[in-house]
Amino acid sequence: xxxxxxxxxxxxxxxxxxxxxxxxxxxxxxxxxxxxxxxxxxxxxxxxxxxxxxxxxxxxxxxxxxxxxxxxxxxxxxxxxxxxxxxxxxxxxxxxxxxxxxxxxxxxxxxxxxxxxxxxxxxxxxxxxxxxxxxxxxxxxxxxxxxxxxxxxxxxxxxxxxxxxxxxxxxxxxxxxxxxxxxxxxxxxxxxxxxxxxxxxxxxxxxxxxxxxxxxxxxxxxxxxxxxxxxxxxxxxxxxxxxxxxxxxxxxxxxxxxxxxxxxxxxxxxxxxxxxxxxxxxxxxxxxxxxxxxxxxxxxxxxxxxxxxxxxxxxxxxxxxxxxxxxxxxxxxxxxxxxxxxxxxxxxxxxxxxxxxxxxxxxxxxxxxxxxxxxxxxxxxxxxxxxxxxxxxxxxxxxxxxxxxxxxxxxxxxxxxxxxxx
RNA sequence: GGAGAGGUGGCUGAGUGGCUGAAAGCGCUCCCCUGCUAAGGGAGUUUAUUUGGAAACAAGUAACGAGGGUUCGAAUCCCUCCCUCUCCGCCA
Numbered sequence: 001x002x003x004x005x006x007x008x009x010x011x012x013x014x015x016x017x018x019x020x021x022x023x024x025x026x027x028x029x030x031x032x033x034x035x036x037x038x039x040x041x042x043x044x045x046x047x048x049x050x051x052x053x054x055x056x057x058x059x060x061x062x063x064x065x066x067x068x069x070x071x072x073x074x075x076x077x078x079x080x081x082x083x084x085x086x087x088x089x090x091x092x093x094x095x096x097x098x099x100x101x102x103x104x105x106x107x108x109x110x111x112x113x114x115x116x117x118x119x120x121x122x123x124x125x126x127x128x129x130x131x132x133x134x135x136x137x138x139x140x141x142x143x144x145x146x147x148x149x150x151x152x153x154x155x156x157x158x159x160x161x162x163x164x165x166x167x168x169x170x171x172x173x174x175x176x177x178x179x180x181x182x183x184x185x186x187x188x189x190x191x192x193x194x195x196x197x198x199x200x201x202x203x204x205x206x207x208x209x210x211x212x213x214x215x216x217x218x219x220x221x222x223x224x225x226x227x228x229x230x231x232x233x234x235x236x237x238x239x240x241x242x243x244x245x246x247x248x249x250x251x252x253x254x255x256x257x258x259x260x261x262x263x264x265x266x267x268x269x270x271x272x273x274x275x276x277x278x279x280x281x282x283x284x285x286x287x288x289x290x291x292x293x294x295x296x297x298x299x300x301x302x303x304x305x306x307x308x309x310x311x312x313x314x315x316x317x318x319x320x321x322x323x324x325x326x327x328x329x330x331x332x333x334x335x336x337x338x339x340x341x342x343x344x345x346x347x348x349x350x351x352x353x354x355x356x357x358x359x360x361x362x363x364x365x366x367x368x369x370x371x372x373x374x375x376x377x378x379x380x381x382x383x384x385x386x387x388x389x390x391x392x393x394x395x396x397x398x399x400x401x402x403x404x405x406x407x408x409x410x411x412x413x414x415x416x417x418x419x420x421x422x
Numbered sequence: 423g424g425a426g427a428g429g430u431g432g433c434u435g436a437g438u439g440g441c442u443g444a445a446a447g448c449g450c451u452c453c454c455c456u457g458c459u460a461a462g463g464g465a466g467u468u469u470a471u472u473u474g475g476a477a478a479c480a481a482g483u484a485a486c487g488a489g490g491g492u493u494c495g496a497a498u499c500c501c502u503c504c505c506u507c508u509c510c511g512c513c514a
Contacts (some may be wrong), residue, residue: 044472047483057495061440064494076494083494245469366470376469376474 001104003378004036010110020117020325022084032103039096046089053082055175104421105213111325112297112334113308118324124337125324127215131317133341141344142397143275145407146172151422152276158331164216164265164273164280171422175396175409176283176389178416180258183285183386186310187256192287197236200227208365210331221261229262233286234383238361241290245376246369252291252299256386259284274389277349283389289382293359294367296380297334300356304336307352307386313412316395319348333358336384340391344398349391354384 007014011029016024056079063072083223111117115124146152151172157165168176188194206212211219220229230236237257246253261284265273270277287306289300304320311318323335335355339348359378362368368376400408407422414420 043483047472051482051496058441060494064440072494079494145431301479 001360002107002109003359003363004032004100004104005114007107008036010032011085014107016109020111020332021108022326022327023108023120028103028106028406032100032107032190035096035100035103039093039100042089042093042096046086046093049085049089050080053079053086056082065221076182078145083105088304092198102213107359108330109333111359112330112356115328115334116322116324116328119325120324123324124327125322127320127322127336128326129317129319131315131341132311133317134343135346136343138403139344139398139401140405141275142342142394145344145401145405146275148405157216163281164278166276166279169297171407172393172397174417175413175422178413179387179389179392180283180285181416183310184256184258186313187254187285187287187306187386190306192254192256193254195237195240196256197230197240197259198235199230199236199259200225201230201235201239202226203228205235205242208239208242209235209361210364211235214330217266217314218263220264222253230259230386230407231263232261233259234288237286237288238290238381239365241367245366246290246367246379248292248369248371251369251379252289252295254290255288257286257288259286276394277345279390284385285387285389287386290317290367290379291382291406293380295356296382299380300336300354300382303382304354304385306336307338310387311340311392313350314392314396314410316392316399318351329355330354331357331360333360338387340395342391342395342398343392343399349394351387351391351395352385355382357381357383 002014007029011033015026016031018029028192054063056075060072060075060079063069063075101205103121105212116123118124143152150170153167153169153198154163157163157167164407200222203212203226206216206219211220211228211395213229216228221227222229224396228235236257236259236322240255241253260281265278276282287303289299289303308318308320318338321337321339323329323332323337328335332355334355337350338352338354342349358380361381362378367379367381369379371377396410397407400410402408409422
């Protein structure tokens with residue numbers, strides 16, 4: 001959610017940003033400003049009448065105390081019309097405020113000046129590449145490798161739950177656990193505090209990070225208890241400090257959190273969902289940063305660099321994309337995607353997405369920090385995957401397989417797995 | 423799941439209808455005094471929002487778990503929900 005005052009002061013920028021993000025039209029910006037005018041004028045009116053009524057109530061109190069009942073009665077008679085006016089205005093305020101709020105929630109975050117303008121994924125900029133995408137005729141896609149050894153059991157996953165909920169068996173289960181541990185350790189070594197988070201959140205939390213009202217279709221719901229299964233650890237972790245005022249000296253706050261992630265992924269098909277490419281449940285290690293506004297773009301770079309380093313250490317070629325305005329999402333102001341090279345499929349797989357939300361999430365969550373002595377200001381929030389596990393597993397299986405079909409263990413994972421081959 | 427007790431400011435904790443946005447204490451900030459230290463004195467110390475103002479600030483409104491109700495007036499009375507604690511039951 002953007003600040004209404006920011007919108008008022010930067011109307012054109014917000015309107016331009018909306019179109020750049022691929023919204024069909026932007027009249028909503030003018031609408032919300034008009035609604036805000038209306039809201040303010042009615043609030044002003046209502047406050048004035050309340051003030052009058054408060055004064056009278058006090059007078060009545062004093063008169064009653066002095067035993068002057070008749071005089072008090074006279075004033076009480078005067079208040080009845082005020083009471084009605086207040087009630088009418090309050091109802092109006094409530095309605096208008098809700099309308100203003102829902103308009104405000106539909107305005108996307110403004111892209112940062114450094115973000116390339118574009119309409120679709122074709123307009124994303126290749127920010128950097130590391131390593132060389134390689135091709136060998138004998139390399140198999142990961143689904144053939146796991147099938148040969150029985151390392152991932154898709155069929156029984158379907159039986160037990162449904163498509164997209166596989167079992168991992170033996171070495172691949174071990175490999176995933178090793179990756180999780182490795183990623184958490186790496187984050188811990190550069191100052192991220194490890195968090196274990198709830199896997200279900202309530203509606204307020206889903207709203208806080210922007211999954212509601214925009215993307216509820218991506219989440220599994222437990223309506224009986226009013227819960228949502230988390231689509232990413234970003235949701236519980238960013239909401240950890242919701243409605244708080246943090247001390248300036250505590251910033252930046254950095255968390256690393258491993259969780260499974262649940263996504264309905266309605267409408268996916270074809271090669272995108274083959275094997276481990278797209279699942280309804282997958283494991284991910286997530287990084288979340290809560291920072292001072294003036295640092296947030298530096299913090300975004302260091303977040304990206306941290307995620308990239310993990311792939312370098314695994315010796316997996318990757319490329320980093322700077323997402324264009326049209327492909328970066330509603331809540332982000334700048335976003336990088338990191339894609340690992342999948343040599344068995346001859347394609348790039350997204351394994352991380354590092355975003356700066358500026359104060360967009362913070363405002364929705366009322367997450368502030370105390371500046372200097374008095375003032376409070378919204379923090380900036382960022383997050384990034386470091387990394388999504390199954391796609392890294394795909395890349396490892398495909399890149400570390402040998403012609404004899406054996407799969408080597410990456411050096412950095414050997415301490416966790418304890419042998420040279422899976 | 424059953425029974426009972428509670429939810430007040432950064433913390434502890436008063437407050438059962440009116441002058442209480444909230445006593446008192448602790449903590450914190452600033453000032454004064456004492457050569458340091460200890461002790462003492464004074465002032466300040468929630469948040470959101472509206473109006474005015476360049477700002478400092480001033481004034482108004484709202485908020486005592488959340489939402490609704492009663493009343494001229496609610497932290498205080500009533501209803502619903504949420505949460506915490508104690509006991510019982512169940513349980514990894």
